[in-house]
Amino acid sequence: MSRTLQLAEQLISRPSVTPDDADCQALLMARLAPLGFACETIVSGPEHFRVTNLWAKFEGFSAQAPAVPTHSAIEPIANKTPAKTLVFAGHTDVVPTGPLEQWHSHPFTPSHRGGQLYGRGTADMKSSLAAMVVAVEEFLAAHPQPTLSIAFLITSDEEGPALDGTVVVCEQLQARGEVLDYCIVGEPTSVEQLGDMVKNGRRGTLGGKLTVKGVQGHIAYPHLAKNPIHLFAPALAELVATRWDEGNEFFPATSWQVSNVHGGAGATNVIPGELVVDFNFRFSTESTPESLQQRLLAILSRHQLEYDLKWTLGGLPFLTTPGTLVNAVRGAIRAETGLETALSTTGGTSDGRFIAKICPQVIEFGPINASIHKINEHVAVASLDPLKNIYKGVLERLAAV
Incomplete structure (x- = not known):
């Protein structure tokens, strides 16, 4: 059994359903601390939802820059x-x-x-964690004094509300003045073959709960009532037809979608007094939350609706354009698999949205994502060591920059 597979199985065997870490991070610390990582556990959240976070860092050895001459007899x-x-x-x-x-x-x-290796978390994302740790072990064994610092930022609140996980750690790191240069998030990004796709950004997410107000009444006397469903229908048609932006070379056009509509008193002879509509924008870097809010409000105003509206900004879009990190990842994938990986910003949100606020280059890369969150989640056993090798290849390329 490979060391990557062994560690993956140890992690998978722990029932770490959000927010319970189930001692997964203790297992990771037991592997990282002997390598010279300074490990810190950051606990956050209320008593009923305690989140465990790990920040572990190995300080690299500073590169020797060219000597600076002085105007004295003292050595440069x-x-x-x-x-x-x-x-x-x-x-x-x-x-x-x-x-x-x-x-x-x-x-x-x-x-x-x-x-195939079956179990909850095989693809999302305990195989990635195992591959990362073993990659670092092998890299440091070959390069005990690298000119590259290495860190791990691990949370037990990514699949949940994400209020006390990575976002909290990033805030603390920023307050300390910690400088991060590159980040790889181990999300499952591959589609058909390991390495065929990486995410070099994600769209932003902006949600809203719209309550359109009407007047409840008997359905046989519509002139005595005010049906909010009928009132909202023309506005809905305009919202659906609106082209919010055209996207760009990295992002598709911004999308507006209704996720839930609720109205009615539960009886067929009652006109409802209000209509509740849940919706969501997935937006590109061509739009801002403020611009989207203003345009939507203008449409509601144009249709003379009476309403309440509550907004939830789930995350801003982020983008890492091709450069040092993207090139290192592409090179490592090519060396291991022969594939020319595709860059993508599709899919849902990830914790990359928090890290991108304090780190200029963030990408996501991990195993095939076809079975994530499904019954019988699985990952190909034969892909685990290649995944580890790619992470190791990235380390070697960045250390050589």
């Missing part, structure tokens, strides 16, 4: 260039299992069938 002064930092980020929490009877094997008992 040698400058030290601070080592840049690569962060491996991820989460130990997993989504609930769903009906146990539908699993072909227990979700927290790692099982092998047909070359």
Whole structure:
């Protein structure tokens, strides 16, 4: 059994459903501390929802810059260039299992069938965590004094509300003046083959709960009532037809979607007094939350609706354009798999949105995502060591910059 597979199975066997870390991070610390990582546990959240976070850092050795001559007989002064930092980020929490009877094997008992490793969290994202740790172990064994600092930022609140996880750690790191240069989030990004896609950004998410007000009444006397469903229908048609932006070379056009509509008193002969509409923008860097809010409010105003509206900004978009990190990841994938990886910003949100606020280059890369959050979640056993090799290849390329 490879060391990557062994560690992946140890993590998968722990039932770490959000926000319970189930000692996964203790297992990671037991591997990282002997390598010279300074490990810190940051606990956050109310008593009923305690979140465990791990910040672990190995300080790289400063590169020797060219000597700076002086105007005296004293020897030239040698400058030290601070080592840049690569962060491996991820989460130990997993989504609930769903009906146990539908699993072909227990979700927290790692099982092998047909070359696949089954269990909750295999793809999202305990295999990535295992590959990252073993990659660092092998890298430091070969380069015990690298000119690169390495860190791990791990949370148990990524699959949940994400209020006390990575966002809290990032706020503390920023307050300390911690400088991060590169970050790889181990989200499952591959589609058909390991390495065929990485995420170099994500769209922003802006949600709203709109309550359109009417007047409840008997359905046989509509002139005595005011039907909010009828009132909102023309505005809905305009909102659906609106082209919010055209996107750009990295992002698709901004999307507006209704996720839930509720109105009615539960009887067929009653005109409802209000209509509640939940909606969400997934927006590109071509739009801002403020511009989207203003345009939507203008449409509601144009249709003379009486309403209440509550907004929720789930995250801003972020983008890492091709450069040092993207090139290192692409090179490592090419060397291991022969693939020319595609860059993408599609999909949902991730903790990359928090890290991007304090780190200029953030990408996401991990195993095939076809089975994530599903019954019988799995990952190909044969992909685990190649995943580890790619992470190690990124370390080697960044250390050589």
